[in-house]
Amino acid sequence: MFEAEVNPEDITSAEFVVAIPSYNEADSIAFPVQQADRGIESFFGNRKSVIINCDNDSDDGTKEIFLGIRTNTPKIYISTEPGMKGKGRNFKNLFQKIVDLEAKAVVVVDADLKSITPKWIKHLGEPLFQDFGYVAPLYVRHKYDGTITNSIAYPLTRSLYGRRVRQPIGGDFGFQGELAQVYLESDTWSEAVANFGIDIWMTTLAMNENVPICQAFMGRPKIHRAKDPGSDLGPMFRQVVGTIFEMMIKFCPFWSQVKWSKPTSIFGFGLGETEMPPPVKVNKETLFQKFQHGFKSCGHILENVLQKETFNKLREVKKMDTDRFDFPTNLWINVLIDFAVGYRDKVWKEDELLDSLIPIYLGKTLSYVRKTERMSVRESEEFIEEECVQFEASKSLLVQVWNKGA
Amino acid sequence: MAKILVVDDEEHIRLLYSEELSEAGYEVITAADGHKLIERIETEKPDLVVLDIKMVDYNGLDLLQEIRNKFYDMPVILCTAYDTFKEDIKSIAADFYVIKSFDLTELKKKIATALETHIPSS
Structure with a gap:
């Protein structure tokens, strides 16, 4: 009943x-x-x-x-x-x-x-009684876990809104009760937000409200039910990336004024030795094939969404074989900028446009895997940080392209 | 003129940073340790803190946390002789870090970026 x-x-x-x-x-x-x-x-x-x-x-x-x-x-x-x-x-x-x-x-x-401890409640909750309005989680994750976060959600939200929140779609977080009213009254609710877009939506609204944000170190990696990335990627990708693009439209007056980024306070250390995350296996050949096939099947959409120069560079990347495959960070940034503008201008049907970004994202993921395969978790974190700095340095380009198309 | 607080227990470093950063157009004040650092920041109101990680009696990463909790958006640049500090999660609360050197080009670049960082009020 x-x-x-x-x-x-x-x-x-x-x-x-x-x-x-x-x-x-x-x-x-x-x-x-x-x-x-x-x-x-x-x-x-x-x-x-x-x-x-x-x-x-x-x-x-x-x-x-x-x-x-x-x-x-x-x-x-x-x-x-x-x-x-x-x-x-x-x-x-x-x-x-x-x-x-x-x-x-x-x-x-x-x-x-499966890895939650009582201290997670402490670390996510305590800062809320000490003037912080939003607490994002900070886990040690395997370098190949959370690639949507690493390639899109983290670098984009950081460069857009100026706050370094490493896990903006972490799933475990804290917020002050007052924010609930803000969320209820927001006019940015959408079907994507009603689904998996909710995490990035909440984090982004907190940033735009200028709520003091901190990150809570969880000490243990996030271990939860294993999901098949292939079957889950489509809807989740569309909802998360679609929400990011929607919020860009809504909050342009705010993010267009943001320069570089600020760190946040960190809570929750003193947990003893940090447990390392379980390894995540990645099949490079599958990523390569999905990039190749997706590029071919979505070529007509990409040609409409991307600027000519970006599309041509992407075609050069497509010609590389697996052993030499390299997707430059600047090209990835240009792809995301063009997709954000294309989404806003509705140059293609929303779902198809977002789906056509998936194979490109898989190509970028393959490049990341190749570049970081001999790196430790910490070294790969530094690699991501360097990419974020490139995103921030390209902010003026984003503003320029965004305003030109408006 | 932006005011920079340099916190380092080595006198020659404080002198070097003072001279070079003053020549670069900044007002520089110094502290030899973390004693009453928060009070000092409250009274002197620097625009940015350059903080040594390893001082004889103070852990720069603990000081960083104290600064960050009290002055949410205060730019802090960590200075260190080695990059092993990055293994400590607390280090990510810094705006930037630089490896100590007599050539302050990198430090000056980071200071300029940190001071340029802007997040509008909503």
């Missing part, structure tokens, strides 16, 4: 909320709930707290598992209407609940986390 809310202890107010969004997470939600409960007890014992599961009306028993877990912290289950899916929709329900509860601080963690 569908229930929009189950609130067994009739909780009507809370100072601190730990929220866990879900869809069919019956087999995994128990662990993060237990860790959250321990985190709340150990570090926020003096604050009135609640654990909220915001769900997409899962049909695998997520609700029953969540409500059945024995915790010292009270729990509330909320759900979207039957058939209404999307991570962002879960968050919309959550924002309203936070406003209703008048919560001061909210920590969100993924339902399929």
Whole structure:
């Protein structure tokens, strides 16, 4: 039977909320709930707290598992209407609940986390009681994990909005309760935001609100349910990148004035030796083939979206074989600039335009893999930092191209 | 004229940075350690801090964290003789870092960029 809310202890107010969004997470939600409960007890014992599961009306028993877990912290289950899916929709329900509860601080963690500890709750939550409005996670990730973050989300948001937030789509984060109202009232909500665009949307809005942001070091790598990158990439890529481009349109007056970038405060060290992330295998040949085939099948779109010079350079890259393959960072920056402008000007059907960027992104990923294959995690981080500086140095070009096309 | 606070426990470094950065058009003030650094920043209001990582009695990365928590957007450039400090996660709270050298070209470049950085208020 569908229930929009189950609130067994009739909780009507809370100072601190730990929220866990879900869809069919019956087999995994128990662990993060237990860790959250321990985190709340150990570090926020003096604050009135609640654990909220915001769900997409899962049909695998997520609700029953969540409500059945024995915790010292009270729990509330909320759900979207039957058939209404999307991570962002879960968050919309959550924002309203936070406003209703008048919560001061909210920590969100993924339902399929296997590496979460009670200290994650501490590190994501504590800064919110010390003047910080938004807390982004800082994990040690394998150099081939999170390539959308490494190639697009991090360098673009950093150069656009001037804040160095390494994991802007991390999935585990904290925000002050006051921000929930800002999110509810924002006129930038979209279908992409209602799905996987939600994380980058929340981070970007926080940056544009000039909310003090810090990053919390989690100490452990993020280990969660393994996903097949091939099957997941399309919708997630479209929703994340589409949201970034949408926000560029909306917040142009802000980002066009930003020069270079600022670091953030770091919380959460002192966790002992940092655990290294598990290796991520990458099939270079598959990336190469997908780049080649995608370039061929999307050539007509690329020719419309990209400036002639950029398209020609991309054709030169296409001619390289796997062993010599090199996708220059400046070319990647030019591709993203042209796609952002093309998206704004609707030069092609939105979904097809975003899909045509995927093979180019896979080519860029292949180049990154080749350049960093002998590097340690730290060295590859420095490589990404250098790329970010190139993004920032190209900001004036972005502003110029953006204004020219407007 | 931008005011730069140089924090370093080596006197010859403080002298070198003072001379060169003054010649480059900056007002330079110095501190030999991290003692009452936050108070000093509060009263002297520098536009940027150049901070040595390894001082005899102070860890520059801890000082960086103190500065960052108190002065959210204060530009801080870390100076070090070795780049092993990057293994410490706290180092990413710095705007930039430079490897110590008698040639201050890189430092001056980073100072200029850090002072040029701009994020408008919403």
